[in-house]
Amino acid sequence: xxxxxxxxxxxxxxxxxxxxxxxxxxxxxxxxxxxxxxxxxxxxxxxxxxxxxxxxxxxxxxxxxxxxxxxxxxxxxxxxxxxxxxxxxxxxxxxxxxxxxxxxxxxxxxxxxxxxxxxxxxxxxxxxxxxxxxxxxxxxxxxxxxxxxxxxxxxxxxxxxxxxxxxxxxxxxxxxxxxxxxxxxxxxxxxxxxxxxxxxxxxxxxxxxxxxxxxxxxxxxxxxxxxxxxxxxxxxxxxxxxxxxxxxxxxxxxxxxxxxxxxxxx
Amino acid sequence: xxxxxxxxxxxxxxxxxxxxxxxxxxxxxxxxxxxxxxxxxxxxxxxxxxxxxxxxxxxxxxxxxxxxxxxxxxxxxxxxxxxxxxxxxxxxxxxxxxxxxxxxxxxxxxxxxxxxxxxxxxxxxxxxxxxxxxxxxxxxxxxxxxxxxxxxxxxxxxxxxxxxxxxxxxxxxxxxxxxxxxxxxxxxxxxxxxxxxxxxxxxxxxxxxxxxxxxxxxxxxxxxxxxxxxxxxxxxxxxxxxxxxxxxxxxxxxxxxxxxxxxxxxxxxxxxxxxxxxxxxxxxxxxxxxxxxxxxxxxxxxxxxxxxxxxxxxxxxxxxxxxxxxxxxxxxxxxxxxxxxxxxxxxxxxxxx
Amino acid sequence: xxxxxxxxxxxxxxxxxxxxxxxxxxxxxxxxxxxxxxxxxxxxxxxxxxxxxxxxxxxxxxxxxxxxxxxxxxxxxxxxxxxxxxxxxxxxxxxxxxxxxxxxxxxxxxxxxxxxxxxxxxxxxxxxxxxxxxxxxxxxxxxxxxxxxxxxxxxxxxxxxxxxxxxxxxxxxxxxxxxxxxxxxxxxxxxxxxxxxxxxxxxxxxxxxxxxxxxxxxxxxxxxxxxxxxxxxxxxxxxxxxxxxxxxxxxxxxxxxxxxxxxxxxxxxxxxxxxxxxxxxxxxxxxxx
Numbered sequence: 001x002x003x004x005x006x007x008x009x010x011x012x013x014x015x016x017x018x019x020x021x022x023x024x025x026x027x028x029x030x031x032x033x034x035x036x037x038x039x040x041x042x043x044x045x046x047x048x049x050x051x052x053x054x055x056x057x058x059x060x061x062x063x064x065x066x067x068x069x070x071x072x073x074x075x076x077x078x079x080x081x082x083x084x085x086x087x088x089x090x091x092x093x094x095x096x097x098x099x100x101x102x103x104x105x106x107x108x109x110x111x112x113x114x115x116x117x118x119x120x121x122x123x124x125x126x127x128x129x130x131x132x133x134x135x136x137x138x139x140x141x142x143x144x145x146x147x148x149x150x151x152x153x154x155x156x157x158x159x160x161x162x163x164x165x166x167x168x169x170x171x172x173x174x175x176x177x178x179x180x181x182x183x184x185x186x187x188x189x190x191x192x193x194x195x196x197x198x199x200x201x202x203x204x205x206x207x208x209x210x211x212x213x214x215x216x217x218x219x220x221x222x223x224x225x226x227x228x229x230x231x232x233x234x235x236x237x238x239x240x241x242x243x244x245x246x247x248x249x250x251x252x253x254x255x256x257x258x259x260x261x262x263x264x265x266x
Numbered sequence: 267x268x269x270x271x272x273x274x275x276x277x278x279x280x281x282x283x284x285x286x287x288x289x290x291x292x293x294x295x296x297x298x299x300x301x302x303x304x305x306x307x308x309x310x311x312x313x314x315x316x317x318x319x320x321x322x323x324x325x326x327x328x329x330x331x332x333x334x335x336x337x338x339x340x341x342x343x344x345x346x347x348x349x350x351x352x353x354x355x356x357x358x359x360x361x362x363x364x365x366x367x368x369x370x371x372x373x374x375x376x377x378x379x380x381x382x383x384x385x386x387x388x389x390x391x392x393x394x395x396x397x398x399x400x401x402x403x404x405x406x407x408x409x410x411x412x413x414x415x416x417x418x419x420x421x422x423x424x425x426x427x428x429x430x431x432x433x434x435x436x437x438x439x440x441x442x443x444x445x446x447x448x449x450x451x452x453x454x455x456x457x458x459x460x461x462x463x464x465x466x467x468x469x470x471x472x473x474x475x476x477x478x479x480x481x482x483x484x485x486x487x488x489x490x491x492x493x494x495x496x497x498x499x500x501x502x503x504x505x506x507x508x509x510x511x512x513x514x515x516x517x518x519x520x521x522x523x524x525x526x527x528x529x530x531x532x533x534x535x536x537x538x539x540x541x542x543x544x545x546x547x548x549x550x551x552x553x554x555x556x557x558x559x560x561x562x563x564x565x566x567x568x569x570x571x572x573x574x575x576x577x578x579x580x581x582x583x584x585x586x587x588x589x590x591x592x593x594x595x596x597x598x599x600x601x602x603x604x605x606x607x608x609x610x611x612x613x614x615x616x617x618x619x
Numbered sequence: 620x621x622x623x624x625x626x627x628x629x630x631x632x633x634x635x636x637x638x639x640x641x642x643x644x645x646x647x648x649x650x651x652x653x654x655x656x657x658x659x660x661x662x663x664x665x666x667x668x669x670x671x672x673x674x675x676x677x678x679x680x681x682x683x684x685x686x687x688x689x690x691x692x693x694x695x696x697x698x699x700x701x702x703x704x705x706x707x708x709x710x711x712x713x714x715x716x717x718x719x720x721x722x723x724x725x726x727x728x729x730x731x732x733x734x735x736x737x738x739x740x741x742x743x744x745x746x747x748x749x750x751x752x753x754x755x756x757x758x759x760x761x762x763x764x765x766x767x768x769x770x771x772x773x774x775x776x777x778x779x780x781x782x783x784x785x786x787x788x789x790x791x792x793x794x795x796x797x798x799x800x801x802x803x804x805x806x807x808x809x810x811x812x813x814x815x816x817x818x819x820x821x822x823x824x825x826x827x828x829x830x831x832x833x834x835x836x837x838x839x840x841x842x843x844x845x846x847x848x849x850x851x852x853x854x855x856x857x858x859x860x861x862x863x864x865x866x867x868x869x870x871x872x873x874x875x876x877x878x879x880x881x882x883x884x885x886x887x888x889x890x891x892x893x894x895x896x897x898x899x900x901x902x903x904x905x906x907x908x
Contacts (some may be wrong), residue, residue, distance in 0.1 A: 006809050009709035014720075017705050017784075020777065021727050024738035027748055039751040057719060080634035087630025091623040097705075099631050102638055108830060108886055110838030112855060113646065113875050116862055120652055120872065121645035124662050125308040142643040144634065153789070165353040168318050169414065170370030173343075177368075183357050195729065202731025204841065209862065218733045225737055225845060237734045244730050248722060255718075 014092035025241055032234035048230040050091075053085065053239075056232060062215040065132060069216060070201030072136035073143045077196035081147035082189050086181070089152075090160045106142035114142055115209035122210075135210040139203055150195055153190035187255065194247055202240065269296035271422055271454045272317065277326030279312060284557065285478040287323065292473060292483065294422075294454045299445065300460045300467035301486070304475035305405040305501075310458045313475070314424050317345050317456065324564050331421045341370070346420035352397040352411040361395040367418040385413045388447065405436045416447065423448075425457045429464060438579035441467050462502055466490065473519040474498050489556040494534065496544065505546040506587050509617060512541045517610045525583040527561055531612030542617035549576065551611035560606045563587075565599055578604055646879065653873035660866040671874035680857065684877070687854035690768070691836040692776045695829045698783040701776075701826065706787035707817075711796055721788055725781040732778060736845050743846060766848025773853045774842040779835055783828035790824020826889045834882045854878070 032049055034040035084103055088096045107115065116140040119188055122128040162184070166176040200207075204218040211219065217236065224230045272294040279287040286309040294300045302310040315321040317328060319340030328336045335343050346367070354363050364385060365378045373381075386392055389409040399407060408428065415423050425444070448455045459465050462517045465472050465561045466486055473483040474497070481495040486601055493499035500507070510524035512533075520533035522543055531545040563581035575593040580586050591606060597603065653670055656663045674680045678826070709720045727735060742748045743764045750760035753848030763769045794817065802812035818825075858878070861871030 006898075007708070007712070010704040010712075013701065014719040016707050017701065017780070018723060021724065021780075023748075024735070024742045024777070025727060025730075028741055034530075037741070038746045038757060041755075042837060076637075080637055083630040084615075084634040085639075087627045091630075093624050093627045093628040096627065098630075099635055100900045102635060102643075105638075105757045105792065106642060108834055109646070110835050110839060110855075110878060110882065112838050112858060113649075113879055114642065116858075116871060117645035117649045118861070120805055120868060121648045124652070125648060130842075137641050141638060144638070154886055159353070161349065161351075161353055162355060164320050164340070164365070165347070165349055166370075168320070168343075168345065168347045169367040170340050170341045170344070170418075171366075172339075175370065180355060198729040202729065202734065204731060205732045218731055221737065222841070225733065225740070229746075233737060237730075240734060241730050243726075246727060248726050248729075252719060252722060 003209055026064050026236050029238040029241065031136075032231060034231075037229045040198045043089075046080045049235040050239075051240045053232045053235045058215055058216070059220060059232070059236065062217045062220040064219040065214060066201045068155075069135050069139060069203075069207060070197040073130075073139040073200030074193045074197030076136065076140040077143040077147040077200075078189055078193040081144050081151050081192055081196075082185075085148060085151040085155050089158070090163070095266075100152075104145050104229070107146040107149075110140070111142065111203070111205040112209075114138055114202055114204040118206070119209040125135075130210045130214075132214065133202065135207045135216075135239040136200070138210050139200035140196075142206070146199060147192035147196045150192045151188050154191070155185055158185060191251060194251060198247070200242055202244075267453060268285040270294070271296055271331055272456065273327075273329040274313075274317070275327040275329070277313075277316065277323045277328065278321050279321065279478075280308075287316070288478040290480050292480070294456060294471075296454060297449075298450050298454045298471060299448050299469045300454060300456050301469035301472035301473060302456065303462055303465040304460065306460055307477075308475040309478040310460075310475045311426060312478075314426050314456065314458045317422075318345065318347055318424055336613045342569045344418070344420060345411055346415035346418065346423040348415040348423065348428045352399075352407045352428075352431075354407055354410055354414075356399050357396065358398075358544045360391065360397050360399070360402070363410055364391075364413045364417050366414060367420075367434040371418060376484040381417050383418075387417070387441075388450070388483070389413045404432055405440070405442070408432060408436075408440060412444070412447065419453075421453060423453060425455060427459055427580070428457075429459075429461075437464070442497060444468060451511065457480060466502075470495055474501060476501075479591045480518070493546075493613055496546075499613045499615065502548070504588070504590075505548045508545040508547070511544070512537050512539050512543050512614070514539055520554075520614050522614060525585055527581075527583060529612070530609035531614035533614055535616045537614055537616060543614045544617045545612050545614040547607055547612040549588045550574075550604050552587065552589045552607045554579070554589045554591050555604050555606070556596055556601065558604055559565065560604070562604045563604065565597060565603055568593075568597065568599055577603075579603060581605075620892070621794040630841055648881075649872040649875050652869055653876045655869045655871040655872075657867045658866075661809075670870045673870060674873055676875060680854075680874075683852065683854040683857050686768075687837050687839075688881075690772060690775070690839075690853060691833045694772055695783075695833045698780045698831060698832045698906065699825060700774055702780060702783035702787055703825075705795065706784045706791060706824075708811045709784075710788050710791035710794075721785070724784045728778075728781045735778055736774060736842055737841075739770075740845055743770045743773065747802065766846065766851065768847060768851055771843045771847040771851050771853070774846040775839060776838050778842060779832040786828030786831055787824045790821040791825075793818055793877055821898055823893050826893050830886055830889050833885055837885075838878050 004099070031040055033036050033045050033047070035044045035046045055134055081103065084099065115138065118134065119130060122130065122134050128134060162180050163176050166180045171179055202218055204222055207216050208219050208222070217240070221233055221236065224233045268380045270293050272292070274290050275290040277287055277290040290313065302313055304310045312321060313586070317322050319335065319338060323336060327334055328347065330343060355366065358366065361382060365382055386395065389412050391406065391409050391413060391552070392516070394402065394406060399516050402410065411428065415425075428444075429440055432440060441464060444455070457465070459470060471484060472486050472489060474481045474489065475496075476497050480487055482493065482498045488503050489498060493502065499505065508522065508524045508529060509520035510529070512520050513523045513528065514521045515533055515538055518532055519530055520537045520543065522529050522531065522545055529545065531547070537543055538595055563579045563583050565577055566586065567578045567581040569576040569578070570593060574590050577591065577597060578586060579589055579590045587605060625862055652662060654666050654668065656665055656667060673783045706722070709717060712740050713720050738811045744750070745760070749764060749765070782890065796822070799812050802816045803809070807815055818829065818854050838855045838858070839853060840859045843851045843853045843856055854874070861867045861874065
């Protein structure tokens with residue numbers, strides 16, 4: 001009786017949390033398809049905001065820039081995080097905890113600090129103007145922490161003795177990586193790339209301080225939000241949400257259907 | 267040995283303060299089944315990893331087939347290995363797992379197919395070639411692991427506790443099978459285990475290790491019946507332990523005073539009168555009789571095991587001794603009994619080693 | 620093996636260098652800048668303590684900082700209370716749906732702060748869903764939700780709660796739920812069992828979750844800007860301001876240093892409060908050997 005009550009309460013909390021998390025998202029998707037943003041009931045569907053978004057050229061530039069930042073950050077973060085996680089998990093040497101701490105440290109540093117410190121460091125000490133490149137670098141610092149976390153959680157279950165077995169059977173270290181390690185861990189690396197890509201693609205604070213006038217989708221959204229209601233912005237939000245959810249949905253389906261195998265044990 | 271395949275010369279290895287191997291010397295011959303037996307932490311797995319090339323010795327030499335491989339990485343040693351927990355590649359089929367060593371040697375497809383055919387028949391895996399490891403039973407995985415170790419017809423096969431994860435029934439079956447493969451192929455097997463039954467069943471010769479040291483190396487019968495090290499005497503079989511003081515030494519035989527009884531054992535380690543000594547007698551080497559014997563007592567309990575039974579005998583001096591013998595009707599709980607053993611079936615060592 | 624050290628550094632070296640160069644070094648540099656002076660959008664290296672004097676003596680900065688600290692405490696606490704039952708349910712009863720249930724709590728995080736605040740504004744604001752629904756059906760609107768600190772708090776919880784769920788979930792993954800059965804067999808009621816067994820063994824998860832929510836909340840500026848209204852500015856807004864129109868970078872650096880030091884302090888306090896890791900349920904997973 002008491003046990004059921006406790007579980008019921010947990011389920012209620014879970015459902016309430018999902019409503020809390022998703023109602024705003026679903027509502028904004030809904031609003032983006034309505035003629036008016038203020039109390040759009042009864043519904044009056046329209047696609048005009050999406051058409052307007054399509055024709056808004058600054059959003060095109062913003063999208064391209066966000067994409068560049070996302071892909072650049074995703075590649076840097078997933079590569080250095082993969083190397084580090086393999087190094088830490090495979091060769092358990094002294095000091096590996098300290099290094100792991102360094103890789104996770106951006107989780108405990110506010111974005112605004114990363115943003116302003118790299119802005120001032122680049123400009124004052126290096127004399128470099130903010131540009132897409134410096135935005136990629138700054139985003140990659142904290143996106144690496146997330147990539148590292150994703151990989152650490154997955155690869156902690158990887159059995160490195162499989163690599164040893166391959167070496168005994170004649171595989172060079174390079175061959176071992178290609179034949180054994182990579183085929184088994186690439187879903188985790190891919191997941192780390194997706195996460196760091198999305199974080200950088202959608203980041204506002206770090207990109208903003210590093211880019212100055214160069215627009216990205218989040219900085220455009222920020223500017224648009226300052227000027228009040230803009231249903232193109234809602235259409236953009238709807239599209240980005242859809243993209244994020246389809247990315248992760250796809251990843252999930254691939255794992256579930258066994259196309260990607262996430263278990264390293266036989 | 268003229269047909270020596272594997273030689274370890276003065277091999278030592280330390281991990282920080284831990285000595286995993288201390289001046290180890292081993293020779294393994296062409297058709298030998300060699301077991302490395304020891305409790306966990308004794309360094310036997312490190313030994314195997316050094317032979318495989320997964321660890322490098324601090325000092326000493328390892329020679330395989332006449333070539334010094336001490337500094338050679340594992341992938342240049344051309345040996346086969348069967349790992350604990352099998353370590354099959356989960357993303358490769360049975361056939362791909364088995365032919366992996368051939369693929370690494372860049373063998374032709376026909377060669378791969380021939381070897382696969384041969385080894386699949388040898389280990390009885392017919393029809394499972396296209397399965398994935400997760401679709402196999404424990405015994406089948408074990409066979410795949412063996413097949414992968416043997417497929418390239420290596421000059422040497424290393425086995426690291428390969429049966430540790432199988433249930434008892436299957437283990438018995440595989441013990442016989444593994445021994446059969448070794449005899450059929452005529453290559454040396456080096457087999458690491460902490461299970462003395464496995465080692466005694468399969469091996470020709472064995473080495474017993476403790477704390478990185480080689481306690482004794484030799485034919486398994488010799489190790490079992492004539493231990494020269496106190497650890498080996500206490501480790502193999504399930505010996506009774508008697509502690510006493512040496513009252514006399516007559517040639518090879520020492521006499522101990524044990525709680526008022528004079529017991530006899532072969533003297534090791536320079537025992538002399540007055541020394542404190544520990545004496546080991548394997549339980550099946552003690553005779554148990556109802557009518558006559560040296561020491562008398564009464565049966566406190568009988569642990570029936572089928573083929574034989576363990577009799578727990580409480581001697582008149584208050585000490586307990588376990589005797590393994592065939593089960594007989596008159597040896598029941600509470601029966602008066604006598605026990606006796608031959609001096610050459612007991613081994614006495616200086617105490618406190 | 621000596622080779623192990625070499626391979627370890629070959630693999631971790633690039634990332635370590637990257638983070639030291641592009642994260643740690645810039646962070647250290649703002650400590651330096653905080654002792655400099657700004658004049659007409661330029662930093663001058665004449666060393667002084669003026670920036671810190673201004674921060675300590677000007678009551679408005681202190682007020683903003685206290686307000687942010689209070690906000691961060693409330694948001695962390697509410698997140699903790701909400702996240703626990705959710706994380707517990709997902710880990711304990713999620714079964715084969717564990718991953719999807721968890722993904723559903725964290726995916727919105729990946730859409731970025733600005734879009735999430737945008738969505739929240741459409742719900743909470745004066746013309747947002749809640750208040751429009753209330754007025755449409757003849758009720759009074761809830762003013763507490765319109766451009767207020769409450770709205771900011773709700774928005775911040777909305778942003779950072781996923782971190783809390785994730786942290787507690789990761790901790791619970793290493794928790795042996797059988798221990799709860801043992802506690803119950805020994806006579807503990809469910810709540811008591813939770814308090815005596817689950818909570819202490821997962822302190823580390825709660826602590827990490829609190830830090831992960833507290834630190835970004837303390838520095839937040841976007842949420843309060845769009846949900847907090849004219850009187851809702853937080854320390855982060857004032858900090859951002861120094862890098863915007865006023866261009867007083869040195870003062871901004873000092874504010875950044877203050878934030879950073881408080882973050883480290885919180886991290887330290889929380890870390891100390893976990894105590895002995897061996898008794899807090901964190902298991903360092905072993906590999907070969």
